[in-house]
Structures are given as C-alpha cells and as structure tokens.
Amino acid sequence: MELEEMQTVWSELSGQLEKQKKLTDKMIIMMTQEKYRSQLNRIAYPEMIGTVICYGAGLFILININRLDNWYTMLSGITTLIVLFVLPVLSLRSINKMRKVNIAANNYKETLLEYAKSKKQFKNGMKWGYYLGFVLMFTIMPVTTKLINNKDFFEGTKSVWPFFISIPLAIVFFIVFSKWVFKNYSKSMNSAESLIKDLEATD
Amino acid sequence: MSKKYEFTRIIKEHEGVIFKITTIYTNNQEDQKDLYQEIVYQLWKAFDSFRGDAKISTWMYRVALNTAITRLKKEKRRGNQIGIDKVIMQQTEQYDTEFEERLKILYAHIKGLNELEKGLMLLLLEGKKYEEIAVITGLSPSNVGTRISRIKQKLKTQIIKN
Numbered sequence: 001m002e003l004e005e006m007q008t009v010w011s012e013l014s015g016q017l018e019k020q021k022k023l024t025d026k027m028i029i030m031m032t033q034e035k036y037r038s039q040l041n042r043i044a045y046p047e048m049i050g051t052v053i054c055y056g057a058g059l060f061i062l063i064n065i066n067r068l069d070n071w072y073t074m075l076s077g078i079t080t081l082i083v084l085f086v087l088p089v090l091s092l093r094s095i096n097k098m099r100k101v102n103i104a105a106n107n108y109k110e111t112l113l114e115y116a117k118s119k120k121q122f123k124n125g126m127k128w129g130y131y132l133g134f135v136l137m138f139t140i141m142p143v144t145t146k147l148i149n150n151k152d153f154f155e156g157t158k159s160v161w162p163f164f165i166s167i168p169l170a171i172v173f174f175i176v177f178s179k180w181v182f183k184n185y186s187k188s189m190n191s192a193e194s195l196i197k198d199l200e201a202t203d
Numbered sequence: 204m205s206k207k208y209e210f211t212r213i214i215k216e217h218e219g220v221i222f223k224i225t226t227i228y229t230n231n232q233e234d235q236k237d238l239y240q241e242i243v244y245q246l247w248k249a250f251d252s253f254r255g256d257a258k259i260s261t262w263m264y265r266v267a268l269n270t271a272i273t274r275l276k277k278e279k280r281r282g283n284q285i286g287i288d289k290v291i292m293q294q295t296e297q298y299d300t301e302f303e304e305r306l307k308i309l310y311a312h313i314k315g316l317n318e319l320e321k322g323l324m325l326l327l328l329e330g331k332k333y334e335e336i337a338v339i340t341g342l343s344p345s346n347v348g349t350r351i352s353r354i355k356q357k358l359k360t361q362i363i364k365n
Contacts, residue, residue, distance in 0.1 A: 003355055017222055104269075108272070112318055
C-alpha cells in the first residue's frame, strides 16, 4: 500500500468516526476519575505481592536468625536475606521509574528515550533477578529445614545420592533456561539500545 | 464556562483522534478501552497545565502519544498480545468489507514500524505539517522530513516483500 492510498483510507476512517461519535459527558467525567482506571492499577500487583512475600520471608528469617546455629546455615541465611531484600528492589525500581515519566510536559522523543532506558533497566533487573533466584533456590533449603523442621539439612540427610541427582539437574535446567532467557534478552536490549542511539543522535 | 464542561467539549471534539491512537498502540479491544480511559485521565490531569500557548490538538496529541508509550511499557510487561483483526472488526459499524480489508493492510503496515516511526506516521496521516509534528515529537522539522522519507522507503520495501 502506497502512502497516498494509506492517507485515503485514513481520511475515510476519520470521516466514519466523525459521523458516529459515541462519548457522552457522563462517560468522559467517569474516565477522569482514578477508580475507573480499571486495568492499570492492577499491573503492579504481581510485583507488590512478590515484595510482600519476599519481605515476609526475610522478616521471618531475621527474627529467627539466632536459631541458625552453625556456619553453613548462617551463611545460607544471610545470603537468603540479601537475595530476598534485593529482588523486590530490582523490580520496584523499574516500576517507579515508569511512574515518574512526565506525560504532560515531555515531548514524544523524551518519552521514547525514557521508555527505551527503562526497558533496558527492566531487562537488566530481570537478568539479575534470574541469577539471584537461582542462588535463592539453593540457599533457602538449609534455612527453611532448620527454621521450620528444626533439622540440619546436611546432617539429617542419610544418603548423598539425592544431591548427586538434583544438583546436576538444577544446573542443566539453569543452562537451558538461561540460553532461552538471554536469547530474548539480547534481542530486546539491542532494539532498546538502537532506539536510544538513534534518538540521542538527533537534534 | 466550567472546567469540566470545557474539557468534555474538547474530548468529544477529538474522540476520533484518541480512538485512532488507541487502535495503533494496542492489539485487542480490552487494552484499547483501557488506553482510551488512561488517555482521557491523563488529559484531565494535565488540563490545568495547558495554557493555550499551543494548539489544543498539538497538546492533545503529545499527551495521548506519551500515554500510549508509557502504557506500552506496562503492556509489554504483561505480555498480553492478540492479533489486530479482532480489533478492526469492532471499530465502526458501517464500513464495507473491502474498506475493512484496506484498513487491515494499513494497520499491518503501521504496526510494522518502530515506535518513533509509528508516531510520525500517525501524525502524517492525520494531515499534520512537519512543523507541528516537530513540536509534538521534539524533533526538528528537517529531521521529521528525513525520517518520513525513510518511512516511505521502508513502506515500499514492505510492499515488495509482500
């Protein structure tokens, strides 16, 4: 379709839309009210729920930290605590950045630049979240075994065979999954980076 | 004249414009409705800051396009994408199948552009002059011209490919 034809179709669409105006005063006033912004406020819910879970679990470990009575459960506990507090910061930081965009004052170029930058930041956060999640998968086991069942994860295990099977399996899973994650990651990072480069190069 | 009255009058006058923007930046009816509401909400929030030193339509396009972009960020995070034909069918009640088919091709071309080009294309189709497009986008008029030439070239390539 040539540009001229596109313009013809567009003006025909504009004409049709002009003929069938549907909005009433009441509908417009309703849309100006915060409570009618149906879906938007729900977007951050998964992150908020995740934050509550992470901080709740972190708090539980923190309160019971003196029960981690040997060096390896203590080390796992501290690592778990760090991961549980850092993970939500990574995702909430990018949401906050999105909310700071000044829609009324920015021009399209500025908004697009912020969009591309926060996309980059979000993807970076995702990458680190993925690494930290993997660390958490291992460190949380001895901590919860101790705090919930009052057992030493390593001493309580009679056979080492489950470790020989589960650890390589987890590593294989990590490698396969990370290949998939980073394929998607580099594609979207490249598009964000080229958009930033393109916009910053223009006057 | 009350603020609310003035605002509803302006929105009614430009409701088609908002509709077209929401169609380009979303892929299903639910998201389109959400974006429509969000644009009206953001326009209302920004209404006091509109001082009349720009044309109302210029201000409106800027706020609407910015809202669509920030919404896009959230949209991608949700990863909820549905094909465009589901939207086109519900747009207007009167147009014929042939027109619908042409409209579908038009949308497919626009959606094949990147975010900056999409905005420029929309403003061009809306009949805006390079100077006004420059005010809305923050690019210089000459840069707008260069980019529009590139878009035309890109569209031609798309036609050859198809």
